[in-house]
Amino acid sequence: MTQPKLAEVAGVTEVAEVAGMSEVTGTDANMLAGTDAEMLAVDGVTVRLAGRDVLQDVRFAIRRGEFVGLIGSNGAGKTTLLRVILGLQVPTAGTVRIAGRLRARRTGLVGYVPQKILLDPDMPLRARDLVGLGLDGHRLGIGLPSRSRRNLVEEMLRAVGAERFADERVGNLSGGEQQRVLIAHALISSPALLLLDEPLANLDIRSEQEIVALLSRFSREQQIAVLISAHEMNPLLPVMDRVVYMAAGKAASGTTAEVVRPDVLSTLYGQHVDVIHVHDRILVVAGRGGEPGTAHEEPDVAHEEPDVAHEEPDVAHEETGTAPVGSA
Amino acid sequence: MTHLLRSIVEPGFLGNQPVRVALLVGGLVAVVSGIVGTFTVLRGQAFAGHALADVGATGGSGAFLVGINPLFGFVGIGIAAAGVMELIGIRRPRGRDLATGIVLGAGLGLAALFLYLDATFSNTTGATITVLFGSMFVISSSLVPMIAALSLLALAVVLVLYRQLLLSSVSSDLAFARGVPVRLTGVLYLLALAVAVSLSALTIGAILSTALLVGPAATALRLTARPGMAMILSALIGLAATWLGVLLSFDSFYWPPRQHGWPVSFFVVSLIFVFYLMAQPLGRRSGSRTETSGNRAGRTACSRAS
Numbered sequence: 045m046t047q048p049k050l051a052e053v054a055g056v057t058e059v060a061e062v063a064g065m066s067e068v069t070g071t072d073a074n075m076l077a078g079t080d081a082e083m084l085a086v087d088g089v090t091v092r093l094a095g096r097d098v099l100q101d102v103r104f105a106i107r108r109g110e111f112v113g114l115i116g117s118n119g120a121g122k123t124t125l126l127r128v129i130l131g132l133q134v135p136t137a138g139t140v141r142i143a144g145r146l147r148a149r150r151t152g153l154v155g156y157v158p159q160k161i162l163l164d165p166d167m168p169l170r171a172r173d174l175v176g177l178g179l180d181g182h183r184l185g186i187g188l189p190s191r192s193r194r195n196l197v198e199e200m201l202r203a204v205g206a207e208r209f210a211d212e213r214v215g216n217l218s219g220g221e222q223q224r225v226l227i228a229h230a231l232i233s234s235p236a237l238l239l240l241d242e243p244l245a246n247l248d249i250r251s252e253q254e255i256v257a258l259l260s261r262f263s264r265e266q267q268i269a270v271l272i273s274a275h276e277m278n279p280l281l282p283v284m285d286r287v288v289y290m291a292a293g294k295a296a297s298g299t300t301a302e303v304v305r306p307d308v309l310s311t312l313y314g315q316h317v318d319v320i321h322v323h324d325r326i327l328v329v330a331g332r333g334g335e336p337g338t339a340h341e342e343p344d345v346a347h348e349e350p351d352v353a354h355e356e357p358d359v360a361h362e363e364t365g366t367a368p369v370g371s372a
Numbered sequence: 373m374t375h376l377l378r379s380i381v382e383p384g385f386l387g388n389q390p391v392r393v394a395l396l397v398g399g400l401v402a403v404v405s406g407i408v409g410t411f412t413v414l415r416g417q418a419f420a421g422h423a424l425a426d427v428g429a430t431g432g433s434g435a436f437l438v439g440i441n442p443l444f445g446f447v448g449i450g451i452a453a454a455g456v457m458e459l460i461g462i463r464r465p466r467g468r469d470l471a472t473g474i475v476l477g478a479g480l481g482l483a484a485l486f487l488y489l490d491a492t493f494s495n496t497t498g499a500t501i502t503v504l505f506g507s508m509f510v511i512s513s514s515l516v517p518m519i520a521a522l523s524l525l526a527l528a529v530v531l532v533l534y535r536q537l538l539l540s541s542v543s544s545d546l547a548f549a550r551g552v553p554v555r556l557t558g559v560l561y562l563l564a565l566a567v568a569v570s571l572s573a574l575t576i577g578a579i580l581s582t583a584l585l586v587g588p589a590a591t592a593l594r595l596t597a598r599p600g601m602a603m604i605l606s607a608l609i610g611l612a613a614t615w616l617g618v619l620l621s622f623d624s625f626y627w628p629p630r631q632h633g634w635p636v637s638f639f640v641v642s643l644i645f646v647f648y649l650m651a652q653p654l655g656r657r658s659g660s661r662t663e664t665s666g667n668r669a670g671r672t673a674c675s676r677a678s
Contacts, residue, residue, distance in 0.1 A: 130548070130549050152550075155549075158545055161543045167541075168592075168599050169542065173599060177542070177550070181536065184532050184536070185531070186534045187534070187535055213597050
């Protein structure tokens, strides 16, 4: 079962190359584009709901083609921040600029992948219909069938490895399959900024790796700025250019080395935390200095550790561009 | 063969003026309900549709009281109720049922009063039956242009907003991110729903109009995975149920008790229910077909791997 899936992932590169897209690495592109190619600038965003600061003076910027992880545990404010960027939530203070413009949502510059959509299995909507709606779902009229639209949808389905279930009802798809379709839906309008809300939650490890590899490839090849939220940073470590780390509504951003440090994170959490590096992975745990009651702050991080360790070699493979051949 | 056909389609069926109006208006309303109803089911607004229909009884009975045609009562109250539901929170999934229920309760309370007054103080005999269970055979042909205009209005709203409605039924956040004016789309749809429900309240009655709205759509969803095809099938199923219902009702004039036709609403609603039941095994078969195609893909994958 695993063999053809991997072949599809490998096939993505072929499709992109045939389409004449040149492989540009993230760093090269950033140097070419310079600092004025800021796709997203979040400046002093504060959201106060029912007297509580859900977001507190959050500021960071993402440049063209950058892959940025939005890391934090549940309730840290990741989803609220994404909603503010999308325009679904009006901030109490601060601004969000997309490609230098305030309120650029309707221009199709921003692609959005929600966590999981709950759809009735009876809903008459095939994977290809949902991808097509990413292209023209905001338009009026019923939309006449056109060959170029069909080809575009077909190409997108192939690029995310979803052609096998293109005619299935979306409500019948598994979590990983649905993520692929949603990513295709978001990418078909060629956005400059892609926002993803916990796309890796509830995925098995193989799907998780495939989705991360897929996103990283799109980000590099099409110079899309990606902001991806996750409660677990380790699956993203090999592909992340920078990290926005959130705790209790506050955020710190920079490279992993700059942000994921005991001093920075302790300030963010407001209590002492330790950062432990094990086999190229990072654990953030409540430090010994903390009160006994706060030790449960990040228990799930330690829990998930063994699973991630198993699959590490594959991620490394994906990064170098060679298709992984089977796995243990 | 001709004999059999003649015993089903009674002579004079198509020559009868009320029958012709019933076929025309009933067919039009069935198509509108089928198409609007597809999105009612997709958006999970069946309860709102039912409430708008029941509240229609208030408008219908009120119209009898002041002596105007019940159609104007149905449409007027339907649009007003849709507006109130929108104002008090139909957008929030959790507030939606509450908003709907509150409007429904208030409306039916008024309907009780109006129907009582109709029966007590005015000489409109049969108002209760007409309002609650429809009056397909006594629709005045002078109303046909008005009905056609309202039908086209509801159809136009749904067809113009087709893609926006489809995307917002998947997820309103996703639709918002794609640039759909989600709230405006929702309000316009609710208005189209109110109009469709009012029209079917006129033909098969306020109480039963949900059946014409939801039944054909729910049946169509079992039969196809394509959204556009679901709308077409839903309209055709509603049309078939209505026309067959009119035919059977006409025939039933000769059934016991003799010289009293059975109500057309009964036949329409029963046929919709029968169609829905018939679609169940078909739906299950198409479900298992996708399963086997999945297995087949798995098997080829395995053989390719080995």
